[in-house]
Structures are given as C-alpha cells and as structure tokens.
Amino acid sequence: MAAFRRWRADRPFLGGLLLTLGGAEILVTQKASLKVVMHIGMQGLAGYLLPVLMVICGLLILFNPAQRLFYSILGVLISLGTWITSNLGGFLIGLLLGVVGSCLTFGWLPDQEPRRRRRWLRRNRKPAESAKTVESVGRP
Secondary structure (H helix, E strand, C coil): HHHHHHHHCCHHHHHHHCCCHHHHHHHHHCCCCCCHHHHHHHHHHHHHHHHHHHHHHHHHHCCHHHHHHHHHHHHHHHHHHHHHHHHHHHCCCHHHHHHHHHHHHHHCCCCCCCCCCCCHHHCCCHHHHHHHHHHHHHHC
C-alpha cells in the first residue's frame, strides 16, 4: 500500500483517473453496434474514436506524467469534441469528467509540497501572529 501511495504521489493521479473514467463512461453510453457505425460513416466512427482517445490520454497521464501538459490539453479538446460526436458527451457525465480531469492534470505540479489543513494551521499558529493578522485586516 505504501508503494502505491508513493507512486500515486508522483503523478497527477486523480486527473488521469477522471479523464480515463470519462472516456470509459462515454464508450458505455454508445448504443450503436460497430456494424451500424460503419454504415453511418465518419461521424459515427468519431463517436467511438474520441472516447478511446480520452482513455488513452488518461492512461498516458498516469504512466507518463512528464508529458502531462500535452495530454491534458489534448484531453480537454477531445472531451469537448465528444459533445457533438457521442450523445452529448455521454449525457454530459463523461464530458464533465474528462474536462475536470484534464484541468486537474494541467494544474498539477510535480514538486509541490502537500497542502496542510486549515485546522492544523490554526492550531499551530502563534497567538501573536493571529492578533497581527486581525489588526491588519480590520482597518484600511
């Protein structure tokens, strides 16, 4: 379990996971079989192609985080493209999962220290510091 936590901390795990789940959800909502898609033409094929590309981008974010910016921009564009090609982006659920996951990935920084909870900061703040911040905020 500790090895998985270390591995997860070294990459934008939640963003890649959400992008992958968004693509998978859109694929699940596709009702047409592959035979029907071939008769419809390229528009129908794009309905399957874009969610597959979303899943691939999400997995590449997880397993190759060095290129996360490119994959996240590509993921957001593909997610927005599913609005037209795939049942309104998987009835908006897959679209939103893909966009949020891509945005989380884009904003992830590799060497950032974990945030501390506000409760922990308030508890460990010195009394002089809290009085000083109240005075500076109180009046212009």
